[in-house]
Amino acid sequence: MNRISALFASRKEPILNIYATAGYPNLGDTMLVLNALQEGGVDIIEIGMPYSDPVADGETIQQSNQVSLDQGMTVSHLFDQLKNMRPSISVPVLLMGYINPVLQFGVERFCQKCQEVGVDGLILPDLPMAEYQQSYQSIFERYGLFNIFLITPQTSDERIKQIDAVSEGFIYMVSSASTTGAKSGISTDQETYFKRIEAMNLKNPRLVGFGISDRESFIKASNGASGAIIGSAFVKLLGNAKNLREEIVGFVKSIKGLK
Amino acid sequence: MIDAGISFHVSEKGYYGDFGGAFIPEMLYPNVEELRLHYLEYMMEPSFQKEFHFLLKDFVGRPTPLFKAERLSAKYNTQIYLKREDLCHTGAHKVNNTIGQILMAKRLGKHKIVAETGAGQHGVATATVCALMGMECIIYMGAIDIERQAPNVARMKMLGATVVAAQSGSKTLKDATNEAMRHWINHPVDTHYIIGSVVGPHPYPDMVAKFQSIISEEIKWQLQEKEGRDYPDYILACVGGGSNAAGAFYHYLDEPRTALIAAEAAGQGISSGHSAATTFLGKPGVLHGSKSLLMQTEDGQVIEPYSISAGLDYPGIGPLHAHLATSGRAKFFDITDEEALAAALECSMLEGIIPALETAHALAVFGKLGAKPNEISVVNLSGRGDKDLATYQKALKLND
Ligand SMILES: Cc1ncc(COP(=O)(O)O)c(C=O)c1O
Numbered sequence: 001m002n003r004i005s006a007l008f009a010s011r012k013e014p015i016l017n018i019y020a021t022a023g024y025p026n027l028g029d030t031m032l033v034l035n036a037l038q039e040g041g042v043d044i045i046e047i048g049m050p051y052s053d054p055v056a057d058g059e060t061i062q063q064s065n066q067v068s069l070d071q072g073m074t075v076s077h078l079f080d081q082l083k084n085m086r087p088s089i090s091v092p093v094l095l096m097g098y099i100n101p102v103l104q105f106g107v108e109r110f111c112q113k114c115q116e117v118g119v120d121g122l123i124l125p126d127l128p129m130a131e132y133q134q135s136y137q138s139i140f141e142r143y144g145l146f147n148i149f150l151i152t153p154q155t156s157d158e159r160i161k162q163i164d165a166v167s168e169g170f171i172y173m174v175s176s177a178s179t180t181g182a183k184s185g186i187s188t189d190q191e192t193y194f195k196r197i198e199a200m201n202l203k204n205p206r207l208v209g210f211g212i213s214d215r216e217s218f219i220k221a222s223n224g225a226s227g228a229i230i231g232s233a234f235v236k237l238l239g240n241a242k243n244l245r246e247e248i249v250g251f252v253k254s255i256k257g258l259k
Numbered sequence: 260m261i262d263a264g265i266s267f268h269v270s271e272k273g274y275y276g277d278f279g280g281a282f283i284p285e286m287l288y289p290n291v292e293e294l295r296l297h298y299l300e301y302m303m304e305p306s307f308q309k310e311f312h313f314l315l316k317d318f319v320g321r322p323t324p325l326f327k328a329e330r331l332s333a334k335y336n337t338q339i340y341l342k343r344e345d346l347c348h349t350g351a352h353k354v355n356n357t358i359g360q361i362l363m364a365k366r367l368g369k370h371k372i373v374a375e376t377g378a379g380q381h382g383v384a385t386a387t388v389c390a391l392m393g394m395e396c397i398i399y400m401g402a403i404d405i406e407r408q409a410p411n412v413a414r415m416k417m418l419g420a421t422v423v424a425a426q427s428g429s430k431t432l433k434d435a436t437n438e439a440m441r442h443w444i445n446h447p448v449d450t451h452y453i454i455g456s457v458v459g460p461h462p463y464p465d466m467v468a469k470f471q472s473i474i475s476e477e478i479k480w481q482l483q484e485k486e487g488r489d490y491p492d493y494i495l496a497c498v499g500g501g502s503n504a505a506g507a508f509y510h511y512l513d514e515p516r517t518a519l520i521a522a523e524a525a526g527q528g529i530s531s532g533h534s535a536a537t538t539f540l541g542k543p544g545v546l547h548g549s550k551s552l553l554m555q556t557e558d559g560q561v562i563e564p565y566s567i568s569a570g571l572d573y574p575g576i577g578p579l580h581a582h583l584a585t586s587g588r589a590k591f592f593d594i595t596d597e598e599a600l601a602a603a604l605e606c607s608m609l610e611g612i613i614p615a616l617e618t619a620h621a622l623a624v625f626g627k628l629g630a631k632p633n634e635i636s637v638v639n640l641s642g643r644g645d646k647d648l649a650t651y652q653k654a655l656k657l658n659d
Contacts, residue, residue, distance in 0.1 A: 051559075051560065052428065052560040052561045053428070053433065053437055053546065053547075053561050055284065055437050055440045055441060055444070055547075056284040056286065056441075056444065058441070062427060066427075066428075069560060074558040075558055075559070076558075098545075099282060099545050100544045100545045100546065100553070100555065100559045100561075101558060101559030101560065102559070103543075103544060103545065103559060104542075104544065104555065104557065104558060104559030105558075105559065125284040125285065126282045126283060126284055126545065126548075127282065128281060128282065128283060128285070128288065130272075130281075131280060131281075131282065149285065150284065150285040150286070151285060152285055152286050154286070154289045154447055154448070155285065155288070155289065156289070159288070174285070174286065177286060177444065177445060177446070177447045177448070178286075178444065178445045179441045179444050179445060182445055
């Protein structure tokens with residue numbers, strides 16, 4: 001069973017997924033960050049594969065991507081860093097990035113590498129459903145990879161149903177029309193949107209992303225979904241941290257309400 | 260020259276051969292899908308056609324002349340016509356597209372416009388139609404381009420647009436496009452994105468090509484009048500994203516007697532590491548919503564391009580042109596900064612027309628084309644050079 005399915009099947013508490021740009025703040029920090037996230041009690045780790053032109057991302061993540069690239073990060077270097085992450089990292093791991101580096105690496109070779117190092121799923125925001133179904137789905141499935149789709153407040157009910165039908169693991173519910181890190185907090189409108197989706201009785205659980213930065217917004221978002229995703233707020237912490245491991249553990253605990 | 264069975268028109272799924280598609284984040288899906296479903300229907304509406312053609316005539320000043328360049332013809336010992344898009348209101352072909360798209364935006368119920376610009380010509384053309392229609396206008400422009408195309412920045416501001424500097428990456432057209440897309444993601448409901456070239460997710464490349472196709476539509480009857488035949492032996496255009504070329508090629512895509520000639524900016528030369536000649540240096544990849552040829556590293560990171568010309572300083576190319584290049588239907592030439600500057604000076608001195616730096620790349624092809632004395636070439640004179648005067652002054656040492 002894919003680790004993502006296992007997690008959602010067994011979990012009653014809100015699920016916390018945290019995004020970290022690979023190779024950031026320093027090229028060699030990737031595994032340190034993963035270990036500290038797990039130590040703090042994170043439920044899912046989303047590793048950002050840096051890209052030169054991340055159009056769905058706001059300034060914080062853009063900048064971390066550029067720093068990581070400037071330090072020499074590449075797709076194959078990232079796989080090298082993740083080579084021995086299992087079994088010490090036991091939580092589900094997703095790779096998030098843009099389609100072009102995957103295409104250049106070779107889709108099949110990329111998926112094979114993901115399986116080898118123990119990646120459970122992918123989030124590729126510029127790979128839309130139609131292209132996925134036509135050219136990618138069978139390859140992803142062959143290597144046991146879940147492809148995570150996004151929905152937004154503007155996504156029609158009809159399309160949400162289609163996305164639910166091709167999704168496995170969970171659906172990434174974008175909290176508002178925006179790039180990452182653009183807005184913070186969760187408004188009443190957004191809570192209404194979460195409830196609307198909840199009432200659709202989809203087969204896949206949802207995690208809420210965009211605008212989640214602290215325990216308060218995490219709890220609010222989790223009320224209308226199975227949990228939430230933190231990205232920019234965590235990347236900011238990475239950029240400013242003096243004691244990386246300690247601050248990461250402290251951050252995760254504070255979100256989960258642990259002391 | 261043309262393989263039977265190869266289509267140069269967009270497929271149902273938004274592809275030209277292997278290139279095209281709509282690689283966009285879900286946040287943009289509702290807008291792009293709405294456009295895809297309706298763009299042809301809206302464009303065909305008699306009321307749309309009537310308004311479009313009225314504005315092209317009385318606001319833009321179309322038809323633009325097809326001018327026989329006698330002294331250039333004599334110099335290269337062949338027959339050269341200039342399609343005078345530089346005489347369009349705002350000084351370049353870009354306005355053909357922005358007129359079409361602002362009418363589209365109205366039909367889509369949008370009242371705010373966002374756009375990217377490189378040379379500033381598309382930004383000016385967008386700001387112009389926004390002023391005309393009373394719509395709010397935000398233009399993203401690379402910080403470097405803001406410097407090298409200062410007159411156009413002033414024009415946009417005078418037309419009421421907000422100009423925002425793109426500070427990321429190479430601070431040129433690619434980054435301005437990223438920022439415009441991000442703006443659209445953040446304002447999906449009330450805003451239409453007026454892309455400035457035949458790039459972006461389907462249906463943009465096809466829609467922009469169709470709006471620009473007025474260029475070759477006019478060339479056909481103008482050549483018929485002047486030469487007694489409606490096709491040239493060569494049609495030449497510069498390619499940044501490829502909109503002026505798409506417009507000039509459009510009605511000749513399936514005409515085997517017309518060779519399609521594209522000029523790309525080689526910057527300091529294709530092996531110099533400072534270039535923007537995508538068909539020479541690019542590999543298939545995805546940028547700004549479509550699969551096309553793309554200048555990129557082995558790791559799939561986009562390479563920051565270089566050209567003296569802000570409008571050609573782009574690491575990609577529209578999917579139609581990627582298909583024209585790889586299928587061999589169009590022949591691409593790499594033109595350096597230096598060659599373009601010399602061609603700009605030559606056109607100015609021989610014909611009394613100061614061309615845009617972008618256009619100068621197309622003019623420079625005559626030195627390499629080998630056209631015969633009785634053969635007819637039409638160059639799409641995509642824009643005028645006023646915006647480039649500072650660059651010309653410096654590079655051509657006009658102050659000495
Ligand atoms: C005069 C002129 N020609 C050509 C271009 C290049 O664009 P495209 O390749 O879309 O025609 C520009 C772009 O700014 C321009 O201003």
